[in-house]
Amino acid sequence: MTDPRGRPSAPTMRDVAGAAGVSTALVSIVFRGVPGASDETRARVLAVAKELGYVPNRTASMMKRSRTRHLGVAMNVRNAFHGEMVEGIQAAAQDAGYEIVLSGITQSHPELRAVETLTEFRCESLILLGCDLSTSELRVVSKRVPVVLIGRRVRLDAVDIVRSADHRGMALLVDHLVGLGHTAIAHVDGGDHPIAAERGRGYRAAMRRHGLAPVARVQAGGGTEQDGQRAAARLLALDVLPTAVSAFNDHCALGIIDALTKAGVRVPEDCSVTGYDNSSFAELATVNLTTVSQEASVLAETAVRTAIARIENPDADPTDTVLQPRLMVRGSSGPARADQVGADQGVRRSISKV
Amino acid sequence: MTDPRGRPSAPTMRDVAGAAGVSTALVSIVFRGVPGASDETRARVLAVAKELGYVPNRTASMMKRSRTRHLGVAMNVRNAFHGEMVEGIQAAAQDAGYEIVLSGITQSHPELRAVETLTEFRCESLILLGCDLSTSELRVVSKRVPVVLIGRRVRLDAVDIVRSADHRGMALLVDHLVGLGHTAIAHVDGGDHPIAAERGRGYRAAMRRHGLAPVARVQAGGGTEQDGQRAAARLLALDVLPTAVSAFNDHCALGIIDALTKAGVRVPEDCSVTGYDNSSFAELATVNLTTVSQEASVLAETAVRTAIARIENPDADPTDTVLQPRLMVRGSSGPARADQVGADQGVRRSISKV
DNA sequence: CACCTCATCTAGAACGTTATAGTAGAACGA
């Protein structure tokens, strides 16, 4: 009962069984809550276990059990929208009797490692938020465990998709900006992220539809405030600053607004900036960001439902659930300045160099 | 080789051993990279394993091994500061050869459940961010597994503390506001959160030191934007609005600023608002929040170091590492309006009812 | 030649659960 370092090692079912005068099998029955024990014995076992401080060893259980009822979720811990979705996923999973295992994607812990960890914990399905993996990496992963991708497309068996129509979301934003008189509308993309590619295509298509293809401009960006700041710095270095910038997501938009403001460019008077996701902070007075809403709770709930459906029927055809995004007009976008419309299509350099 | 749902089950060491014509023990030796196999055999085993697509089963390995090299982290997925710390923890753990298991604290998944999950996964130590548990709950948990508490105090064996001096941080904020001429400084606390109590005490002590105890006012709040909004609504309902509000944390401050702004109260002209944590968003131009910095990366690194030290030496005395916070003066705090100083010590109701 | 050492390998018992197959005994009917 002691480990190599002298600390008494955790009590096991054997200890509980011994102390309660029953077999380990009976203890297992009690802890799994399955029929096969009298109420009296059940209570006694539970009491003894509590007294000994017994906690079931999930690793041992997972090894033996065919089903773990674990759902693995890979998330970016710095992304507010991911946080909102995890909250929803947690709630939905709970209702369905599943437990969530989280793995964080950070600089030092790439998504592939996160997925590996979740696989090792024997999750029955993986829900990947804003997945960055290549199709071939996903193919390998999805051979071992069913995958639900949130927000991104891919054509693979055993990979279900839950996303909102990014193409349409970008169209809503560009239409909105064009409606405000903007023509020099730039897009700061999300780097080599697959979702970024989809939003980039949506932007280009919308610009083309308005006959603005010639002034379309995609600036390399990313999903963080720092990415937005860097992208804005490069836009500021141009001869003419666009009158509107649509960012890959809300975090990126915040970074852009920050860099523009600090360079003396007023938002939205000199330059409108839009985000994507309608993160919880977007509606705050200080942020007040025009963006596209993709109901986190609906995405979350749908993802959990999809994951469970696939677990129950592994051979079903892969699904692709598309939700409709909604434009959220707020204060970070405004009319293009009269002197800019149809003129040189941008804020003159002098303004951005205060 | 097939599981109940027809999906071919993963190959095991037995399969590899059989195919390579060696024993499972030898395969284990090869995969752990320990001496005991010739280079030739090593290469053959590895080749066969790759061909079969063999991946070692970590749950089985963890069960047999005494050490899991897992560190459990309980976090609030909606808290940006927690996200920053997790990023740092992940990196530090990686360097030390530990893996991080995350458990999210949400509405539907209380901290005690999160801690339980981490314990069941046999984490060797738990790092709790902004822990909310009662002392007696913590005592029970810490009997089973060593705990590192971030940000909060508690006197228990086997519980190490890493925190910054909240008392001093609040003093810095109040001193700063008093220096700007404020006297009617309210505090929106963090609810029944233990960290909140400490900050509340810090606020009261600082007010007392400035002879402002009579005008000190603590308003019930919480750690989210919504909590801040609700608290601000209650402040707005007062006869006289304080000229400055110090919030429990940055999220709460954001909510307060939002509600004040939407009620027509200008920040900081009519009312200064300060936060706590120096979350990454605080420095953005749109937010521009005066706050107190508690270096997330340093807290994270220290916590991991502390956790590992305790794993290696379980009988050491509990440690209490206190880091010094730093005041970050930004645009959300400004001088008290001349007509308010020494007068009725607050913004008159008319202003707050635009 | 007998004896030792060393590298390489293997058998088999754990680890803490779960699940299958079964037993003991009570209650019931015929």
Added chain:
DNA sequence: TCGTTCTACTATAACGTTCTAGATGAGGTG
């Protein structure tokens, strides 16, 4: 009396590793 059918329980074999305690044979030493 002898089944039969319950309920409440137990024995024990997995699960896929790790690890201890050997076994085997090659090479070196006196």
